[in-house]
Amino acid sequence: MQSPAFFQRSELTQALWAFRRELMLVVLFSFIANLMMLVPTLYMLQVYDRVMVSQNQLTLLAVSMIALFMLGVMATSEWMRSRVLVAAGVRFDQHLSTRVFNASFESYLSQSSSGPARAFGDLLQIRQFLTGPGIFGFLDAPWTPIYLAVIFMLHPLLGWFTLAFAIVQGTMVWWGHRRTGAQAEHAQQAQSDVQVFLQNKLRNAEVIEAMGMLGGLRRRWRHGQDLYIERSVSSQSVANRVQAISKFMRYSQQSLTLGLGALLVIDGQITPGAMIAANLLSSRALAPIDQLVGVWRGFVTMQAAFGRLEKLLQDYPERDPNLTRVAPHGELALRQVVATAPGRAEPILKEISFEVPAGQVVAIVGPSGSGKSTLARVLVGIWPFVDGEVLLDNLPINGWNRIELGQHLGYLPQDIELLEGTIAENIARFSQVDSQKVIEAAQMAGLHDMILRFPKGYDTPIGEAGRLLSGGQRQRIALARAVYGTPPVVVLDEPNANLDDVGEAALVRAMQQLKAKGTTVFMATHRSHALAIADRVLLLKDGRIVADGAPADVLPALRPQRKDPPPAAAPLGPLPA
Numbered sequence: 001m002q003s004p005a006f007f008q009r010s011e012l013t014q015a016l017w018a019f020r021r022e023l024m025l026v027v028l029f030s031f032i033a034n035l036m037m038l039v040p041t042l043y044m045l046q047v048y049d050r051v052m053v054s055q056n057q058l059t060l061l062a063v064s065m066i067a068l069f070m071l072g073v074m075a076t077s078e079w080m081r082s083r084v085l086v087a088a089g090v091r092f093d094q095h096l097s098t099r100v101f102n103a104s105f106e107s108y109l110s111q112s113s114s115g116p117a118r119a120f121g122d123l124l125q126i127r128q129f130l131t132g133p134g135i136f137g138f139l140d141a142p143w144t145p146i147y148l149a150v151i152f153m154l155h156p157l158l159g160w161f162t163l164a165f166a167i168v169q170g171t172m173v174w175w176g177h178r179r180t181g182a183q184a185e186h187a188q189q190a191q192s193d194v195q196v197f198l199q200n201k202l203r204n205a206e207v208i209e210a211m212g213m214l215g216g217l218r219r220r221w222r223h224g225q226d227l228y229i230e231r232s233v234s235s236q237s238v239a240n241r242v243q244a245i246s247k248f249m250r251y252s253q254q255s256l257t258l259g260l261g262a263l264l265v266i267d268g269q270i271t272p273g274a275m276i277a278a279n280l281l282s283s284r285a286l287a288p289i290d291q292l293v294g295v296w297r298g299f300v301t302m303q304a305a306f307g308r309l310e311k312l313l314q315d316y317p318e319r320d321p322n323l324t325r326v327a328p329h330g331e332l333a334l335r336q337v338v339a340t341a342p343g344r345a346e347p348i349l350k351e352i353s354f355e356v357p358a359g360q361v362v363a364i365v366g367p368s369g370s371g372k373s374t375l376a377r378v379l380v381g382i383w384p385f386v387d388g389e390v391l392l393d394n395l396p397i398n399g400w401n402r403i404e405l406g407q408h409l410g411y412l413p414q415d416i417e418l419l420e421g422t423i424a425e426n427i428a429r430f431s432q433v434d435s436q437k438v439i440e441a442a443q444m445a446g447l448h449d450m451i452l453r454f455p456k457g458y459d460t461p462i463g464e465a466g467r468l469l470s471g472g473q474r475q476r477i478a479l480a481r482a483v484y485g486t487p488p489v490v491v492l493d494e495p496n497a498n499l500d501d502v503g504e505a506a507l508v509r510a511m512q513q514l515k516a517k518g519t520t521v522f523m524a525t526h527r528s529h530a531l532a533i534a535d536r537v538l539l540l541k542d543g544r545i546v547a548d549g550a551p552a553d554v555l556p557a558l559r560p561q562r563k564d565p566p567p568a569a570a571p572l573g574p575l576p577a
Contacts, residue, residue, distance in 0.1 A: 010310045010313065010314060011099075011310075011313045011314070011317075011318075012096075012306065012309055012310045012313055013310070015092065015095055015096055016092075018095070019088050019091070019092060022084050022085075022087070022088040023088075025080075025081070025084050026081045026084050026085055026139065027139065029077040029078070029080050029081035029084070030077075030081055030136075030139040030140065032073065032074070032077040033074050033077040033078045033081070034140060034143040034146075036070050036071065036073055036074030036077070037074065037143075037284055038150070038281075039067050039070040039071055039074070040067075040071075040280055041150070041277040041280050041281050041284075042067075042277075043063060043064075043067040044273055044276045044277050044280065045273040045274065045277050046059075046063045046273075047060070047063065047273070048271065048272050048273030048276060049271050049272075049273040049274075050063075051063065081139075085130065085131040085135065086131050088130075088131065089127045089128075089130060089131035092127055092130070093123065093127050096123060097120070097123065099313065099318060100119050100120060100123050100309065100312070100313070101119075101120075102316075102318070103119070103312050103313055103315075103316040103318075104118070104119035104120070104312060106316045107119075107312060107315065107316055118192055118308075119308075119309060119312055121192075121305070122305035122306075122308050122309045123305075123309060125301060125302050125305040126302055126305055126306055126309065129298055129299065129301075129302040130302075132298075133291075133295070134295035134298050134299060134302075136291070137288050137291035137292045137295055138288075138292070140287070140288040140291070141288040141289070141292065143285075143288065144166060144285050144286070144288055144289065147281050147282075147284055147285035148162060148163055148166065148285050150281055151278055151281050151282060151285065154270060154274045154277065154278050154281075155264055155269060155270050155274070155278070157260065157264065158257065158260060158261065158264070158270075158278045158282070161256070161257060161260055161282075162253070162257065162281075162282040162285055162286070165249060165253040165282075165286060166285065166286055166289060168249060169246065169249060169286055169289040169290060170289055172242055172245060172246055172249075175242070186231045186235075187228060187231035187232040187234075187235050190224065190227050190228035190231050190232075191228045191232070193224055193228075194221065194224040194225055194228055197220070197221060197224055198221065239296075242296075246290055250283075250286065250290050253282060253283070253286060254279065254282070254283055257278060257279050257282045257283075258275070258279045261274070261275030261276075261278050261279060262275060327408055327488065328392050328393040328395075328408055328488050328489070329358040329393055329488060329518075330358035330359065330393075330488035330489050330518065330519060330520035331355075331356065331357055331358050331391075331392070331393050331394070331520070332355070332356045332379065332390075332391070332392055332489065332520060332522075333354070333355040333356070333389075333390075333391040333394070334352050334353055334354055334355075334378070334379075334388065334389070334390055334391075335353050335388055335389040335391070336351050336352075336353055336387075336388040336389070337349055337351070337352040337353070337378060337386060337387070337388035337389070337390060338350060338351060338352075338386070338387045338388055339352075339371070339374050339375075339378055339383055339385060339386050339543075340385045340386075340387075341385055342385070346543075347543060348371045348374045348543050349371045349374055349375060349378065349543045349544075350542075350543040350544050351388075351544070352375065352378075352388075352543075352544075352545060353545075354538065354545065354548060356520060356522075356536070357520075358488065358518060358520050359515065359518040359519065359520060360515075360520055360521075360535045360536060361511060361514075361515050361521045361523070361533055361534045361535050361536070362520075362521065362522050362523070362534065362535065362536045362537070362538060363523050363524075363525060363531045363534035363536070363537045363538070363551070364376070364522060364523065364524040364525070364537075364538045364540065365524075365525060365526070365531070365537060365538070365539055365540070365554075366539055366540035366541055367541065368526075370540040370541050370542060370543065371540050371542075371543040372493070372524035372540055373413075373414050373493050373494075373524060375524070375540065376411075376413075376414075376491050376492075376493040376522065376524050378390060379489075379491050379522055380397075380409050380411045380489075380491050381397040381398055381400075381402075381405070382411075392405075392489070406429075407431075407485065407487065408487050408488055408489065409487050409489050409490075409491070410481075410482035410483050410484070410487045410489070410490035410491070410519075411482055411490075411491050411492075411493075412475075412478050412479055412481075412482040412490075412491070412492045412493060412495050413478075413493050414493040414494045414497065414524075416471075416474045416475055416478045416498075418462055418469075418474055418477060418478065420461075420462070420463065421461065421462070422456075422458065422459050422460060422461055422462070423451055423454070423457075423458050423459070423460050423462060423477060424438050424458040424459060426462065426477055426481055427441050427442060427458075427477060427480045427481050427484055428481075428484060429481060429484060434485075435458075437484060437485050438458060438480075438484065439458075440486075441480040441481070441483050441484040441485070442458075442480045444480065444483050444509075444510045444513055444514075445476050445477075445479040445480040445483065445506055445507075445510055446476065446502070446503065446505070446506025446507075446509065446510070447476045447477065447479075447480050447506070450473070450476075462477075471498040472498045472499055472500060472503055474498070475495070475497065475498045475499060475503070476499070476503055476506070479492070479495060479507065479510065483510060483514060486514070486517050486519060487519065488518070488519055488520060489519070489520045489522075490514055490519055490520070490521045490522070491521075491522045492521070492522065492523045492524070492525075493524045494524060494525060494526070495507055495523060495525070496525065496527060508532070508533060511523070511533055512533055515533070531551050531555065532551070534551050535550075536548070536549065536550065536551075537549065537550070537551050537554040537555065538554075539554050
């Protein structure tokens, strides 16, 4: 069955359309529940206009039993529609959670969002609204005209009176949406900014405490928090004003409807039962509108979350899970690669082109800020702002399934990030731990004996971000993680930054072993004595390759030009007494 064109406009609406059967069940149960809402009205008409006139107790018993049965059907219908919505919400979350995680991770990697937490917050907001009491206001709203029609049948004046209040309530809903929509979105954005600020800064709590930076950071946090409170208070004040006016209108409508009904009873145009029934029906007719006033802020927030999540899924479409390729040999080529960054006028890398056959060790050297770390990220395909071609075995690296490509790449970043878990889990990249491969990677990094001295060996927990380890230990574990499984391409960014002489010797041995196994190795470094095993050296300056060749040919360009020493100062004479 083809879905309507409207539901084909985005992946998120298609996911919602997949739950159309559950929606139809909810609509059916809502129909039954709202139909049974007429029972109290009919019961009062029978009691006031039939039972009290005839004073027949058997009729009262029969009418009461029928009313109780129908009210039970109403309660069961409301319970069933709640259960269907909750079950659909769980399935909706299961259906989209993995997809949202992948898209939000790619978005965070491209530095265009605040990360998966915001995306999952949006998904939670949508699910809670669609399965909470707010949706019932929209499901019950179509019954307002039906209740109004019954009131018109009791007396036209009562119908017009109730319709006037319905128009006023509907106008308030529209007005509330116009006043609170943008303010609620701004308040939510300010709250998200404050949370992201705290998460990012608290990762460096030790540095903040040691150097007395807490006061300045607290002032910045206070500024963001005050902005959030100001916007939130502004949004809430409008919403509370709308709710207060709505409450006033609701109670006024109930009282005035009863008064108008009493006037019609005195005039002999309706019966007392019709007066009570009209009062109940008018309250029930306006209940969905009143409920919409109460949940409108949640609807506006959900609508904004829906828009953000819809755009996220559109910007980062799902990769083909069936796309598989033969394991690469390790040939890498860059053709006219230009790497940029937001807010930066000049490119970081400028028209970089080179080819590296499989099995070579390539050193990337140059002064700080020349683009070495950016080039390392470009080589593994994780820098988002790239023009040109990055080819792995003559195929664009961005065309690979990242999960599949990851096992063929090793990457040691300049900023070491280990994950909470054991040493073995970190080395095995949190996949199925292959003990033999883990030990081989640790031995290649010169780490095996050191790990065995830990209390639990390879099963030793390292704490959050590896905080229980020294800088050198973290770097060597990250090196073992990079060479785990001997991938055909390994990129190392300043791999010896935190290493002592023993660690640097282990790094050289690891690179020799990788070269012997045919792995293509790129190493960005400042230390020239680590280049002895390199087959090729790329010298970067200001984002351009200014020298490319064997180490013996390129290293002289790194040495500072010798200058004549300044003339010696004339000796001072004897100091005056």
